[in-house]
Amino acid sequence: MLIKRKFLFNSFKLISSGLLTSIFVLLISSNRVFNFQGGFAIKLLLIIQWETLGLTFSKLGFDTYLFAQFKANPNKVIDFIFTFKRVIIPVIIFSVGSICVYDWHICLLLLFSILFDVFSTILISYFNAKEQFNVTVFANLFNYPFFFILLLFLNLYLNYQSLTAYIAVFSLSSLARLSFLIYRYNTHHKISVPTLQENESISKSYLLGLQQLSNYYLFRSDQIILNLASQFSILAFVTEGAKLNMLFYIKISELLNGLIVVLSPLYLDKFYGLKDKINKYILPYIIFGLIGLATYFYAAHFLWKFDTKLNSTFAIPYIFYCILILPVNQIIYYMMRKSYIKELVNVQIISILIGLIPIALMLVFNSLWLLISISFIHLLLFVTFFKLKVYGKK
DSSP: HHHHHHHHHHHHHHHHHHHHHHHHHHHHTSSSSOOOHHHHHHHHHHHHHHHHHHHHHHHHHHHHHHHHHHHHOOOOOOOOHHHHHHHHHHHHHHHHHHTTTSSSHHHHHHHHHHHHHHHHHHHHHHHHHOOOHHHHOOOOOOTTHHHHHHHHIIIISSSSHHHHHHHHHHHHHHHHHHHHHHHHHTTTTTOOOOHHHHHHHHHHHHHHHHHHHHHHHHHHHHHHHHHHHHHHHHOSSSOHHHHHHHHHHHHHHHHHHHHHHHHHHHHHTTTOOOHHHHHHHHHHHHHHHHHHHHHHHHHHHHGGSSSSOEEEEEEEEHHHHHHHHHHHHHHHHHHHHHTTTHHHHHHHHHHHHHHHHHHHHHHTTHHHHHHHHHHHHHHHHHHHHHHIIIIITT
């Protein structure tokens, strides 16, 4: 009983900072607290999302690999010099490539922010492996929550609205989190130099990194397309009002997705036997899931405060998207636990490639509904190809 209570308490700690982050992002996308013009809110949210893409691209699963290493050998310490050499090239590549999307000063700020966040995630992996959750929770408060507090001050009290200044503040919050984590890290440890064998193992982490990058695209393909469309002034059929509607429903979905991911230790093992569980629970899950999600999305409508009308029909694809979040995470856990990483990446890549067809149709027919549904389509393709290629064979 004591162990279960401790586990639930630790789960609550992990939820708290992520939940605060999701709520603040949702408040920006609804304009409930902040005083943004619609176009400015879109740009700010998309840049923040772009930074998370850069973080995923730059760390390429290295934090996950190190977490496993720290768990296996608690005496291991972080080689900061080797880590810097490992991540600096992808960070620079992504930041330089971002010049095609954003101004150079935004890209420079993104470079620093991504670099700070890469080291922060690695340090968080270290503390999580040692179950020092208080450190990670407090550190995460320095990142997004701290950023949003500063944002509130600049926006509401100083009435200051500058995209460059806001991203500079975002980079500052990333630096604050990293500084705290370095301070808490055991500085008396000697720097460990990876052996040749460790380096060979690290090279395998690139496959895991590709899996994470593919996973990011499957869940957020609509945001990536929306970001590129906004920066290059394409997809003229997507109005500013439609973008605001999409981002609002996306952030509602991400709030739910974040809770499902953080709470995953409570249910993943219970539903590990996929073949035994799926058929038994699929129908009640869909029925109660649709009812619960419809209620959840309806309640979220009351947050909306932009002048643009909120289109309730836009919620339909995102409700079905949310229905698939749990089974997709379950499938990923199943394949990772079975060490089917290569098979998992194959299924993800196939889903992404086939998903190019509805994207092409969207461009040909100027279909807003295909854009709104694209992430749901990608997740549906993933579940379908998993069943065809893996489910019946393993």
